[in-house]
Each structure stands twice: as structure tokens, then as C-alpha cells.
Amino acid sequence: KLMDARELALDILRDRTWSWEDRTSMCLGLAHDLQARIRKGRLYEADGLIERYRRAAERRRLPSGWDRASCSRYEVMEEAFSLFSEMEVLGKDWPAFVSGMKAALYGKGRQAYETRRRAFLESEIGKRLPVLKEQLMVYFVFTYFCGAVYNGNPYGKMKMAATATLLIEELAQALWTDQGGRLTFLDFADGAHRFSREVEHSDSNKAVLEEAVVRRPGFALRRLLAAVESDGSGE
Template sequence: MLYTYPHYYKKFHCTASECEDTCCAGWEIMIDKKSLEKYKKAEKAEGAFGNRLHNSINWKEGSFSQYHHRCALLNDENLCDLYTEMGPDSLCKTCRTYPRHIEEFDGVREYSLCMSCMEAAKIVLGTKETVRFLSKEDEREENEDAYEDFDFFLYTKLTDARERLLEILQDRTLRAPVRMKLGLALAHDLQRRIRDGKLYEVDAVLERFGKSDRAGILQKSFEKKRTSKKTGFEKTDGASRYELMLALYEELENLEPLHHHWPEHRTKMKETLYENGKSAYERQRKEFLASAAGERMELFLEQLMVYFVFTYFCGAVYNENAYGKYKFSLACTMLLEDMAQAVWAQREKYRADRSSDAAEPEKAETADSVENWLIDLVHRFCREVEHSEENLNALEDVMTKNAEFGIMSWMEALEEE
């Protein structure tokens, strides 16, 4: 078995009761079958706590019950009474592994830290150097029947493509939007080979995107397709970043909310960003990019794209939709950039209002304060999108099927940077 993980993976340690937003509240915690059986036996063996355990589980749904949006076994000190009473081995698979995320393939397990956890988000967003991916191997063998129909040839091409994507996305000689466009073009060309059953052409595609002048080649190709009437690309006439992002945000609103505070938070950000129209959005964006928070966006975009592409891209081996996986990563990253703009604008308004009422004006934001609210924003977003299979699939689905999210719309939006 081969294990792959980012170089910062082992830095994670749970902060338990000191966590700023406990993972034991705000969503439903599902219990695996093995743990459910263990809890059924514990009902009789654990006396009074066994009775409490029985009443703290929704046996029909296979999840822990919630009281006031908190796990029934979470105490007032934000510690788990199940852990305290029965020890660490009593935890279900979800609680035992979180926030470690695992993607499984034939003979391979890939580990990452999910940024829905505040501490994990601090680690990922706190990584200033380019991310390295480490691998180790052991003698363990998988059940061969579990991957009977696994397309290993497709998987190798996807891993090769992802390696090139991660190289491009971390090429700091190019601006982040250029890297994102290059990745989009690569994923588009890769998908064509998958669709046409021409995986033998993938190596040539990857070689082309490995050339030192790849950004110039992309720009020439983009300009040619932009002026052509028959490009073979899905083009939305007159599309702008504002229109694309508004449409994307409306798709976000269609997803199932997991935390009870999220819909209100999401709506306020939408109002801040889009309710005053395109000109106001563009003016606000220009001011945002000139701010301390805006200066953080280059690295922010890189960190997010690397995180989402590493985690999800090779999952295309199961649905043959590498292009959709990349556009999902792009959608999440650009949504988070716009949301960062919204939070910045809200904080600026609050600061201005406070300054007008105070003897001394409010101090400008520091790099540390920007980092803190970015971490909180990413953690909120990731817990909504990444912890629902329905949400993950729905967002990838609209990226694939809706013409308004075609490649030229993205290219035009990123060209405005």
C-alpha cells in the first residue's frame, strides 16, 4: 500500500476544549456500523453512562443526537464525555479520523487535512512555502475485489496530470490567475482525450503544458478562440467576472446548509458583493485588491487551488470527469476569494462606523488580523461544501452541465485580474 500526504500533514494536533469552533457542534455526526454495534453492547456494560449513551444516539439514522445544535455527548467544557468515560478506542470512525481526509484508490491511500477544522485551516493557510507531497509504502495489501473494475491506466494519467497541475499552480513566476487559467486549459484538453478514448495522447498534452513559455502559448490560443466564431468552446457572450460569480453564488445557495448559521452568513456576503450591481462590485474589488487583505490573495489562491486539486482531482478515475473536478476546485477557490472581499468590505464599514463615533480612528488591519478572519471564512465554507456528498456532487454537476460555466466564461473572468 502506498500512502501519500502533504508535508504539513503530521503537524496537526487537536486543541480539544481550546478549539475556537468545536467540530462536535453544528452538524450531524454519522456513526459507522462497527461503532454502532459497540455502543449497543456498551448500553448494558456501562451502567448509568450506558443509559445516557443509548439516549444520545439516533439509532434510526445512525448518528449522534443533537441538543441545541451540539452533540449530545459534548459537555460544557467542549470535551467529549464518550471519550472521558470509555476512552479513545470508543470513538466512532468519523470522530477518530477527523479532520484527516482519506481518498482511496487501488493500492493507494491519499491523506489530507480538511479545512473545515479551524486548526487544520491554520496549518494549510499558514504554509507559506510550496507544498511538497510525500509518500511511503508498506507491505499491506488491499482486498482485490474492492477495486475489480478500477481503471489503473486512467488513474496513472490522472496522477501525471495532477502532478503537472500542482507544478503549474505553484509556479510563482506567474500570477495566480494565469496559473489557474493554465490549469483550466490543461484539464479541458485532458478531458477531451478521456472522452475520445485517446489516453495515449495525454503525455503530449502534459509535455506542452510543461514548456517554459506555456503562459504565452495559452494567451495566444485564448485570443484566437476569443475572436473565432467557431471555437468548440462554450462561450457566454458579454460574460464578466461579476456575472459569472453571481451565477456561481446562486448555485451555492442551492446547496444543503449544514450549519444553522450559514444561510444568514451566506446571504449577508451576497448582499455585500452583488446587490448594488456590476460597477459597485468592480469598484469594491479594486479597493479590496489594494488593501492588506488583497495583497494576501496571490498566496491564498495558490493555497486553495493546491488543496482542492490534490484532494479531489484524481477522484475522476471513478466518474471520468477530470474537467469537472478541476472546475469544482476553481469554483470553490473563486467563491472564497469573493467571500474574502465581502468580509473585508463588512469589516471596513464597521471600522469606519466605529471611527466616526470614537475620539481616535480605528487602526488599519494587520496581516495577523487578516489571517485570522480568512481562516474562519475558509473553515465555514469547507464545512458546508465538503461534508455533504450531495453538495460536492451538485457543485461538480453544475460546473459540468451549465453552459454559463464554460471555459471561456472562466477565462474571461480571470482575464480581468
Template sequence: MQVTIPHYYPGFHCIADHCSDTCCAGWAIMIDDASMKKYRAQTDLLGRKLLNGIDWKKGCFKQSHGRCAFLNEMNLCDMYTDGGPSMLCKTCREYPRHTEEYEGVRELSLSMSCEEAARLILGLKEPVRFLTKEDDREETYPEFDFFLYSKLMDVREEIFSLLQNRNREISLRAAMILGLGHDLQKRIRDGKLYQTEELIVRYRQAGCEEFFRMKSREYTAPHGERYIRMNNWFSLFDKLEVLSQEWPAYIGELKILLFEQGPDQYGKKREEFYEYIETVPERKREWSQWLEQLLVYFVYTYFCGAVYDEHPYVKVKMAVICTILIEELALAIYIRHPGCLSFDDFTRLVHRFSREIEHSDVNLNTLENSFRTEEVYGLKEILRVL
């Protein structure tokens, strides 16, 4: 068995009641079978609390006003307090640690839906490194396409290399990984996956960078067109399952700040925002690092999942479009508080976005389906708003 982690993974520590949010509210916490069996066997005072605090049919903890039944007024877990860490279910024990499973491989990550994890990841100054160890365990997955998986791994390695090349502006890096995802998808569709190595070599050549630099200049949309496109993209949020009761109002407020005054004001505010970012070298460097860490995070988490559906291009779109949407929301926060976008502001934004999107398979599937089927998320259309 091969286990991979990002180098920052061991550095995460839950800050419990010192957190400004709680992971015990706003979503249904499902209970694994082993924990359900253990909870049924409890006959003491905690057992009576469990009897009343669990939805035994659905296999999850009950909620009160969107909060887990065991979350007390100090934002601490009564189950942990009364029974110790061994009483926690698998979800509560592991969160925000996340595992992607492949044949003979486990990839561990931290979810940015946890504010402290988001702070750790976005606060990295250095490029992410991935650490791998192996043991003697073996397993076989029926019908697992190991040839496709190996090619996805090769391409993902190249995507990381492209994203972490800090000699290029971040928009160019995003454009290049979109192109690579697009070209890989074509080879899968045409039954030419054997050409993957040749494709990777092409993206390492100097002429490839210049090609995408030229295309980026050619496709960049003026503010008026970008205003229309982004307004359209924001309709995505209306299609999604709502997990937090505050989310629709939050998105609605930011959408008003962005679009209510029309394309001219939108363009003016956008210019002001990027002047704020780019006139201070340290701020510009920090902004680029935030976006790099976001893109690497999304690619690491989702890209190789294409071994199960053969849609790697959609996974790259997911990374790039989600990052663009977060950029746009950051602009709205800047408009709300002119002259300032702090690290804490950005971290809270990413945390809320991730929580609403990544905690719902329905939402992830809705996004992937939109990115796969709707023309407004085509390659040229995305390049126009990078």
C-alpha cells in the same frame, strides 16, 4: 501499499476547547460498525449514556440544538472524558484527517473544514510537498482502471507544478490548469488517453504560458459583466443542502454586501480591494499563497477520484470555481470591514465554506453535476472571471 501525505500533515494537533468552533456540531456524525458493536457492549454508566445518545437505527450520534449529544457546555466530549480515546468512533478519532482510497494507494489529507487545519494549510509560506512511503501490503480492486489512474497521477503532478510556479500570477496558473483539465477530458472522450505524455510536454513549453496569458487578457470580463456572472454563480448556494443553521444567513449577508448596490459599486469595491492587496508587496505575496494553497488542496483531494467517473475536468473546475467563490466572499468580508482582510478572517471563511460544502456528499455531487452540465461553467465563462 503506497501511502502519501502532504508534508504538513504530521504538524496538525487538535486544540480542543481552545478552538473557536467545534467539529462536534452542525453535521451528523456517523458511527462505524466496530464502534457500534463496542458501544452496544457497554453496561456501565457510560453505556447508559450511549444508549440514550445514539440513534441506533441511523447509526449516528443524536443531536441537541445541532450539537452532538456528548458535547458538553465546555465544548469537550463527555465520551472522551468518561471512557478515554479508545471509546471514540472512527470519524471522531480521525477527523479532520481524510483518506482517499485507490488500488494499492492511500492518500491522506487534512480537511479545511477544521479551522485549525485550515490555519495550518493556509499559513504555509512554502509550496506543499507530498511524501510517500510503501509497505508490503497488496490489494486488488475489481475493475479498477490502473492505466487511467496512472495518467491522472501524471497530470496531477503537472498541475501541482503549474500551480506552484510563483513566477506567474495566480490567475494565469488557474487558467493553465483549467486548460490542461479540459484537454485531458477531450483525450478521454476520444479514446486517446495514450497521448497524455505528449499533452503534458505541451504544457511545459514557453509558448503555452504566452497562449494562456493572451487568452486571459482576451476573455477578462468588465466589472458589469463580472457582476452578472458572479451573481448567477452565487445561486449555486441555493441548490445546496444546508448543514449549519447559520449558513444561509451568513451567505445572504455577504451576498447583499457584494451585489445589492449594483454593478458600479461592485466594480468600485472590487478595485479598492485589489488595490489594498496589491499595493503592499508582502500582502500581495500572502494573498497569492493563500489561493495557491487552496487550489493545491482541492486538486490533491479530488482530482484522482476521476478514476471512478472519468471526469477529471470537473475536478479541476471544482478547485478553480470554489477558489473563485472564496475570493468573492473574501471581497464581501473586506467590504464589511473596509481596509482589512486578516489571515484569521480568511481562515474562518475557508473553514466555514469547506464545512458546508465538503461535509456533504449531496453538495459535492450537486456542484460536480452543475459544473459538468451547465454552460455558465464552461472554460471561456470561467476564464472571464479569473
């Protein structure tokens, strides 16, 4: 059932006829609803659930009744970025790098962050972000989602995939800010590589990320959807 759900999620994520935000939100909803079936001991309903989401994806229509939390991306991502300080350090230059990136992102408050984010999204690299984030989500979902066979928590795996993608995007924005509004694809790739080297290369660091997005109210579905769907204005 996990493999069937992953196959559908990957199909959704690769469908560029609709926005990255809607595709990612759909995958989060799929994992959330699958988790509910597992929790209630009704895994036999998984096939029907997957088919319902497949039909919704074909219509490019998110499930009804979804609301974003009354929060901004700034609030959610500042909390997510702070998770780095709870992880073991693998590279000696990582703490100083993260500290500098955090200051570049959030040091001047929400309004400054949102102003810079709008400019970042309009930059050359910003216009490439939908494809780059799609590729990151595909990678994280393909690599980790079926690992839920060991802990029975596919929702946590999907939330971890979305949060990891958003954190790499935040690193890219921080690098863009730090470099005076310039960021090449190689710079973006370097930020993703740094993230991978520090988080993915440590089982305990991956556990910190997954446990946080599962257990902490700051990463509830509605708040994470707000971060995914935000255009930087906080609206």
C-alpha cells in the same frame, strides 16, 4: 495519467514566477484538453499532451487561441454564489450568513461591486491573495482531481477547484466589505473554513458544485477564464 496530470498542475500552480491567473488558466486548459482525449477514447495521447503543457509552462506561455467570454467577473460569480442556495444546509447559521454576504457583494449592482473589488485588491489582505489562492488551488487539486478516476471527468474536478477558490475569495471580499474595509488573515481563514464546513463536508453539496460547473453554460471555459483573469474592472 490522472496522477501525471495532477503532478504537472501542482508544479504549475506552485511556480510563482508568473501570475496566479495564468497558472490557473493553464491548469484549466490542461484539464479541458485531457477531457477531450478521454471523451474521444484517445487516452494514449495523454503523455504527449502533458509534455506539451509542460513545455508551455516552462515558457510561461498560455496555449494560443484562448479568448475570454464577453462577460464580467460579476456575472459569473453572482451565478456561482447562487449555487449555495441549491445545497443542503449543514449549519443553522449558514443561510443567514450567505444571504448577508450575497447582499454585500452584489446587492448594489455591477459597478459598485467592481469599485469595491478594486479597493479590496489594493488592501493589505488583497495583496496577499495570489499566495492564498495558490494554496487553495493546490489543496483542491491535490484532494479532488484524481477522484476523476471514478467519473472520468478531470475537467469537472479542475473547474470545481477553480470555482471553489474563487468563491472563497468572494466570501473574503464580502467579509472585508461587511467589516468596513478590514480583513485579517484569520478572517480569511474563517471564511475558507465556513466554505469547507458547508460544501466539502457534504457529498451532495460537492456534487451540486461539480455538476453545475460541468453542465451549465454560465461556467463554460471562456466564462470561467474571464472570472479568473478579471482584475475587477470587467475589462
